[in-house]
Amino acid sequence: MDLSGVSNSAKAPPMTEPSPHPDRNRRKLYGRRKGPRLSDRQAGLRRTLLHDLAWVPGTDPSVQFPPGVTDLWLEIGFGAGEHLVWQAQAHPHVGLIGAEPYEMGMAKLLTKLEENPLNSVRLYEGDGREIIEALPDASLGRFFLLFPDPWPKTRHHKRRFLQMETLDELARVLKPGAELRFATDDKSYLPYALERLMAHPAFEWLAQGVDDWKSRPADWPPTRYETKAIKGPPTFLRFRRRAKTAP
Numbered sequence: 001m002d003l004s005g006v007s008n009s010a011k012a013p014p015m016t017e018p019s020p021h022p023d024r025n026r027r028k029l030y031g032r033r034k035g036p037r038l039s040d041r042q043a044g045l046r047r048t049l050l051h052d053l054a055w056v057p058g059t060d061p062s063v064q065f066p067p068g069v070t071d072l073w074l075e076i077g078f079g080a081g082e083h084l085v086w087q088a089q090a091h092p093h094v095g096l097i098g099a100e101p102y103e104m105g106m107a108k109l110l111t112k113l114e115e116n117p118l119n120s121v122r123l124y125e126g127d128g129r130e131i132i133e134a135l136p137d138a139s140l141g142r143f144f145l146l147f148p149d150p151w152p153k154t155r156h157h158k159r160r161f162l163q164m165e166t167l168d169e170l171a172r173v174l175k176p177g178a179e180l181r182f183a184t185d186d187k188s189y190l191p192y193a194l195e196r197l198m199a200h201p202a203f204e205w206l207a208q209g210v211d212d213w214k215s216r217p218a219d220w221p222p223t224r225y226e227t228k229a230i231k232g233p234p235t236f237l238r239f240r241r242r243a244k245t246a247p
Contacts, residue, residue: 042107055122057134076128081109099128150186171202
């Protein structure tokens, strides 16, 4: 696999063996993990297909995808996986990593992948920040965070995925020119996200007018969440990783 531009930086964890103490510095992961009881088929897919497609943080990305994959994208919190599957089908040269801690969401995506296999997809049933922290510098061509848990109460804002330290890590792993895509239907999360993304020196907003953030881009398909549980007018933000400046 030719992931051009991928560099193994000293900041990334060793690429050979996982940490002997994986839980020592593990942060708390908020949100649901368990839901309705899985069917026998779904439970079986979690034992078999999830094992076959599992993403292993800390392992060289170039050995986790088949030949012909030339770029790496990451979606955190993929819900039932409709967007991830669409992107994988539309971009067969891209290796797509999907992170989702909610068991039922993972099971629904596994069902889709059993019916329509996609060998360019790798899955992680856990905290997506663990993937980001283990990736080499400048290894991602695109990052998706679509309709994350809004945690609307002010005292819960620290639980939101978009924190400045997370943006620091994303700035490290995104290639210059790579896109960060964010969507929300929560009226309090939008200004919160814009404040942080606009303040971070590594990112620039691609919007040229109102339609650029009120209308979904052509290559941004709707999800089941949007059609069934949307809370208000959605917004679609596209930010670009600025070119790194010489020290």
